[in-house]
């Protein structure tokens with residue numbers, strides 16, 4: 484199992500760091516997994532979970548670079564997953580797209596300039612809700628334990644629960 488989870492949410496003069504960590508980091512991690520885990524190169528197969536965000540599925544006005552990075556993760560993961568050679572590799576590639584989740588990334592982000600006290604941001608948070616980490620982990624475990632979901636993009640939001648984006652797939656209860 485490989486989970487490319489590292490992420491930052493920096494805009495303004497530090498936006499390049501967001502791209503380096505959130506995009507380059509995920510691509511590097513995925514390519515390493517392909518190199519060392521693929522059955523075609525002596526590996527045993529497995530699963531690569533790339534952590535994107537609901538911000539990789541819908542624009543968010545106050546963090547355009549972060550959104551760009553997460554759209555990249557979703558598009559990259561789905562593209563790798565649909566390669567015809569994936570079948571022989573024994574690998575599957577999936578995306579986890581949580582909504583706002585109660586971690587230090589969110590708490591520090593909400594204190595940053597232009598976001599703290601912004602009424603539109605507060606309205607968005609109220610409408611989408613904030614996941615607990617435990618709820619996101621529940622979705623993550625379902626991603627791991629479902630072995631026919633290559634290319635799957637799982638959305639985890641407080642407002643609409645755990646579901647696959649764009650696919651009419653039932654999410655099994657653990």
Ligand SMILES: NC(=O)C1=CN([C@@H]2O[C@H](COP(=O)(O)OP(=O)(O)OC[C@H]3O[C@@H](n4cnc5c(N)ncnc54)[C@H](O)[C@@H]3O)[C@@H](O)[C@H]2O)C=CC1
Nearest residue numbers: 488489490504534535536537581582583584586587588589
């Ligand atoms: N908290 C939220 O609202 C949401 C978070 N996410 C994503 O979930 C993932 C985890 O984030 P959180 O746990 O929320 O935040 P977090 O800030 O608690 O954890 C981020 C982790 O990434 C690590 N990291 C940052 N830069 C790194 C680098 N260059 N090399 C190695 N590790 C590095 C940090 O040390 C930290 O442990 C991120 O990809 C984030 O974008 C997605 C949707 C919502």
Ligand SMILES: CC/C=C\C[C@H](O)C(=O)/C=C/C=C/C=C\C=C\[C@@H](O)C/C=C\CCC(=O)O
Nearest residue numbers: 492536537538540541583588589592593638648
């Ligand atoms: C201050 C922000 C700090 C951190 C950002 C956080 O890490 C993050 O990723 C935030 C995501 C915010 C998303 C905002 C809007 C989400 C809207 C949802 O209702 C839409 C969800 C999914 C759309 C696609 C679908 O399948 O419905």
